[in-house]
Amino acid sequence: MTFTGKVFxxxxxxxxxxxxxxxxxxxxxxxxxxxxxxxxxxxxxxVGTVVLGRVTYEKVLGFGADMWPYEGKRVAVLSTTLAxxxxxxxxxxxxxxxxxxxxxxxxxxxxxxVQAFLRAGHIHEIxxxxxPVLIGAGFPLFGELDADVPLTLQRTADMGxxxxxxxxxxxx
Numbered sequence: 001m002t003f004t005g006k007v008f009x010x011x012x013x014x015x016x017x018x019x020x021x022x023x024x025x026x027x028x029x030x031x032x033x034x035x036x037x038x039x040x041x042x043x044x045x046x047v048g049t050v051v052l053g054r055v056t057y058e059k060v061l062g063f064g065a066d067m068w069p070y071e072g073k074r075v076a077v078l079s080t081t082l083a084x085x086x087x088x089x090x091x092x093x094x095x096x097x098x099x100x101x102x103x104x105x106x107x108x109x110x111x112x113x114v115q116a117f118l119r120a121g122h123i124h125e126i127x128x129x130x131x132p133v134l135i136g137a138g139f140p141l142f143g144e145l146d147a148d149v150p151l152t153l154q155r156t157a158d159m160g161x162x163x164x165x166x167x168x169x170x171x172x
Contacts, residue, residue, distance in 0.1 A: 004125070009141060010031065050075045051110075052077050055110060057079075115143045128165070130164045149170060154168060154169055
């Protein structure tokens, strides 16, 4: 493997990354109250490629034409249905094709993509910012796994506004 897969994501205390309708207002509003980017810029400085699933890519597009957060990064989208018409991204139709194209630090984002990369053993580091809210239902960060995934705690920090950020490495 020539790349290091990294996750940097926010969840509700009950482990959801979005409400059933895809809404993440509960996350962004509390992140703004923390008064800083929760380490996102520093994290992004350490990656050269961003891997997204179709749903996450479409969510990012919904932020507005002038709100592209991945300027200067290679962006790969894993999708069997997405049109390949955005010059800012490369669409990959299969996980094998995508993984073969990766090198260096890779930011893996999007619920299904994170789950697929984790099941395949392609995640090396996970940073989770836990927001102090229970939303009760939605898209879970982690789905079913074939086996336990042992983790080693690297650091935990109080990010303000009740947000706790924890970083783990995945034990191989």
